[in-house]
Amino acid sequence: MEDFLININGQIHNGPEAQISVFDRGFLYGDSVYEATRTFNKKPFRIDQHIERLFQSAEKISLTPTFSREQILSEVLKTIHAGSASDATVRIVLTRGTNSDLGLDPELSGPNNLIIFTKEIKPNPAWWIADGVSMIFFQKKIEASGSLPKTGNYQENILAHKEAHAQKAYDAFLVNTHGFVTEGTTSNAWIIKDGVLYTPPLKDGVLDGLTRRALLEMAKRQKIILPLIEKSLNKDDFRNCDECFITSTTRNIVPVTKIEGRNVGSGSPGVMTLELLKQYLEFVN
Amino acid sequence: MEDFLININGQIHNGPEAQISVFDRGFLYGDSVYEATRTFNKKPFRIDQHIERLFQSAEKISLTPTFSREQILSEVLKTIHAGSASDATVRIVLTRGTNSDLGLDPELSGPNNLIIFTKEIKPNPAWWIADGVSMIFFQKKIEASGSLPKTGNYQENILAHKEAHAQKAYDAFLVNTHGFVTEGTTSNAWIIKDGVLYTPPLKDGVLDGLTRRALLEMAKRQKIILPLIEKSLNKDDFRNCDECFITSTTRNIVPVTKIEGRNVGSGSPGVMTLELLKQYLEFVN
Numbered sequence: 206m207e208d209f210l211i212n213i214n215g216q217i218h219n220g221p222e223a224q225i226s227v228f229d230r231g232f233l234y235g236d237s238v239y240e241a242t243r244t245f246n247k248k249p250f251r252i253d254q255h256i257e258r259l260f261q262s263a264e265k266i267s268l269t270p271t272f273s274r275e276q277i278l279s280e281v282l283k284t285i286h287a288g289s290a291s292d293a294t295v296r297i298v299l300t301r302g303t304n305s306d307l308g309l310d311p312e313l314s315g316p317n318n319l320i321i322f323t324k325e326i327k328p329n330p331a332w333w334i335a336d337g338v339s340m341i342f343f344q345k346k347i348e349a350s351g352s353l354p355k356t357g358n359y360q361e362n363i364l365a366h367k368e369a370h371a372q373k374a375y376d377a378f379l380v381n382t383h384g385f386v387t388e389g390t391t392s393n394a395w396i397i398k399d400g401v402l403y404t405p406p407l408k409d410g411v412l413d414g415l416t417r418r419a420l421l422e423m424a425k426r427q428k429i430i431l432p433l434i435e436k437s438l439n440k441d442d443f444r445n446c447d448e449c450f451i452t453s454t455t456r457n458i459v460p461v462t463k464i465e466g467r468n469v470g471s472g473s474p475g476v477m478t479l480e481l482l483k484q485y486l487e488f489v490n
Numbered sequence: 491m492e493d494f495l496i497n498i499n500g501q502i503h504n505g506p507e508a509q510i511s512v513f514d515r516g517f518l519y520g521d522s523v524y525e526a527t528r529t530f531n532k533k534p535f536r537i538d539q540h541i542e543r544l545f546q547s548a549e550k551i552s553l554t555p556t557f558s559r560e561q562i563l564s565e566v567l568k569t570i571h572a573g574s575a576s577d578a579t580v581r582i583v584l585t586r587g588t589n590s591d592l593g594l595d596p597e598l599s600g601p602n603n604l605i606i607f608t609k610e611i612k613p614n615p616a617w618w619i620a621d622g623v624s625m626i627f628f629q630k631k632i633e634a635s636g637s638l639p640k641t642g643n644y645q646e647n648i649l650a651h652k653e654a655h656a657q658k659a660y661d662a663f664l665v666n667t668h669g670f671v672t673e674g675t676t677s678n679a680w681i682i683k684d685g686v687l688y689t690p691p692l693k694d695g696v697l698d699g700l701t702r703r704a705l706l707e708m709a710k711r712q713k714i715i716l717p718l719i720e721k722s723l724n725k726d727d728f729r730n731c732d733e734c735f736i737t738s739t740t741r742n743i744v745p746v747t748k749i750e751g752r753n754v755g756s757g758s759p760g761v762m763t764l765e766l767l768k769q770y771l772e773f774v775n
Contacts, residue, residue: 211512213512220513221511223511223512223513224509224510224511224512225509225510225511225512225517226506226508226509226510227496227498227508227509227510227583227605227607228505228508229517231517232510232514232516232517232642233583233642233644234520234642234643234644234645234647234648235519235520235642235643235644235645236644236645236648266645266648266649267649267652294592296592298512298518306609307579307581307607307609309644309647309648309651309675309676310651310652310655311648311651311652312655320512322512322592324591324592356645357517357518357519357520357645358519358520358643358644358645359518359519359520359521359594359643360519360520360521360551360641360642360643362519362594363519363521363551363594363596364551364552366594366595366596367552367595367596370595370597390594391594
């Protein structure tokens, strides 16, 4: 783990030495928000949007930031430049702070703790593109309502991921309480059907992913080959699509070739999916 | 905070110095379970039941304990005896472990981390008994299903508690997606109506509280003055009851005299509630 750099409230540590108080509310109660992005050639991808979204997540859980946007940006850049990797993953965690006593009351909390993780990104495994990945469906219990904050309460997604592994799948598509597919456990979900690209709308309870946003922007500016529609999609829409893929900031676009053990389309990564990946990489680089 | 003793994987620290890796999955994802109990005269209250319930919570989130029940008991006793308090709060946190990398996959995790907090309990404030406390209702979004695990995903309860404070109330009663009142944010909920004591059943999504269990046991053995029925209760049942109280291991029985700003019964702590508190303290001491 020594290739991690961890910035805790401005101090940079190596991975194994980075520690936080057991009274941190992120540790005690999952009372924190986070963002994950990456660098391309030392430059953080859409960092302003990520920091903005971090503040939106904070607002959704009534967490009042004691760091400014500028302070967070400056600490992110400091951490990136302290490392040697040109392509690095960047995780930003903001917790409500360290409690002076056990208890839920936010008034027990001191100022926020800001933790930034950076680490060199390894290229995606070649088989993701050659073969695609497999997914299952996982029924959520938390009622969906609008775009989700990214918080330290991640247990439902861990259960979904664990269930996927138990079934020898790569990951799970989450299904909301209304029966709509929302996203992967750490990715956004997409299908192609009859030459049209679809993704679920934020209102179904979807993380407002930055790669998702980039694809929406590319579609608006007609930089992608397909028309794009945001629309509620159920399990059958996914089962019966021509192509399927997931997106995330660190993994870009990953083809999905099996859902619940059955082939998506031909069972090989889709031609249009691979073309979108090419166009996406040109767009962000 | 110096009066806290914290045992981390067998090492005892003073509160402010007790730290955990930022790769601990409790910190990253709320991927942990916990128990809270107390000592009476250095003896932990129903510690075997608490440890058993910790293992049940672990099972519900597919967390495989790498500590045995005996090891946890031994560390709890060690921590209690390292302190001077005869009446102490005891919090036991078991996280899935420290990750070797960022990622949800439980296979990234090393062995569990076991953290035990102990601290002298201050007596309940006198006004809780003299005046009682006030409560609001808070609508949950997480669908209830059976008795709840006690986990590090506590954000919904934090929001409920924060909303209660914003409304100048002591705490909130959580209301499940079916409209039934389940519990307080860190307590069980009880009402008395026409000489009968009622509490919501575990199936409504209720923490299997140890003080709750003790009262059920006392009722079974006819050690309390009232008949006791477990029954789904809605907001109107609480609004129109004769007496109301909450229970928790550290606070015992606390009378509730206001709900949503309106008096419960006469607006003073109920006569039967105070009698139950007396009987409860005799029972556990």
